[in-house]
Amino acid sequence: MLVDSHCHLDFPDFADDLDGIVSRAEAAGVSRMVTISTRVREQAKLLAIAERFQNVYCSVGTHPHHADEEDGVTASELIALTKNPKVVALGEAGLDYFYEHGSRDAQARGFHTHIAAARATGLPLVIHTREADEDCGHILEEEMAKGAFRAVLHCYTGGRELAMKVVALGLYIGFTGILTFKKSDALRALAAELPKDRILVETDAPYLAPGKFRGKRNEPSYVVETAKVLADTRGVSVEEISRQTTENFFRLFSKVPPVETSA
Structure with missing residues (x-):
């Protein structure tokens, strides 16, 4: 059993294939999917998808690319939107200095606001950070x-x-299909070093399809490929990585109901 802790099922890439996407994920052993918000103002779209599928949940937040567009969204507004049982996280929010589609000041304000909402609700914050390690x-x-x-x-x-x-701060790190890319030796070395109770797997679908599917539209079922490489990198079985990352997911995303297993 695996979990895709980060995908974007509301993106246009999936509009005509949602039933197939979810079915293929289930067939691959992916028991839960979290479709991640990029715009608070489009939360209704995510909720419609999450409420349509039993094993799909969602977050609420503003991606740093849209930080200027949604500058001024308050922690109180975010907190109110988490009351729905299908909303299990905040974000994604953070800093992106690679593209800088959102100004750095607006990104930082949004980041602080989302952290405040995460602290107040006890829900996890999904952080996007790129080329902004120090800040x-x-x-x-x-x-x-x-x-x-x-x-x-x-x-x-x-x-x-x-x-x-x-x-050291007690937070988690998620790995996507980038881990499977030929030039990702440094990332794999880091993945091998991290504590086993702090790692997650995800797709970021429709982006970043793992090496086996490079160049194709990514989808939640492909998280299996990232898990295989993570297992190989850490010198354990795929079954062990699946168990550990799934346990980590439910510990972090504690609002998501556990998977019922037959006795």
Whole structure:
């Protein structure tokens, strides 16, 4: 059993194939999927998908690319939107200095606001960070000093220093199909080093299809390929990686109901 802790089922890439996407994921042993918000103002679309499928859940938040567009969204507004039982996380929010579609000031404001909402609700924050290790680490330390919160740095591609800081703060790190790419030796070395209770697998679908499907539209069922490479990287079985990452998921995303197993 596996979980796709981060996908985007509301994106146009999936509009005509949602039933097939979910069915293939279930057939591959993916028991839960979390479709991640990029715009608070489009939350209704995510909720419609999450409510349509029993094993799909969602988050609420503003991606740093849209930080200026949704600058001013308050923690109270985010908190109110988490009351729905299908909303199990905040985000994704954070810092992206690679594209900088959102201004750095607006990204930072949004990041702080989402952390405040995560702290208030007890729900995990899904963090997007790219080419912003130093500032991300500073904000995480600053905010953790104000009071504990839970979070995962999704689709991790940052450096070792930030990863170790994240783990020391009690947060999690998520790996996508990037882990399977030929040039990802440094990322695999980091994945081998991290504590087993701090790692997750995800797809970030429709993006970043793992090596076996490189160039194709990604989908939640492909998380199996990332799990295989993570298992090989860490020198354990796929069954062990599946068990551990799934346990980690339910510990972090504790609002998601556990999978019922037959006696």
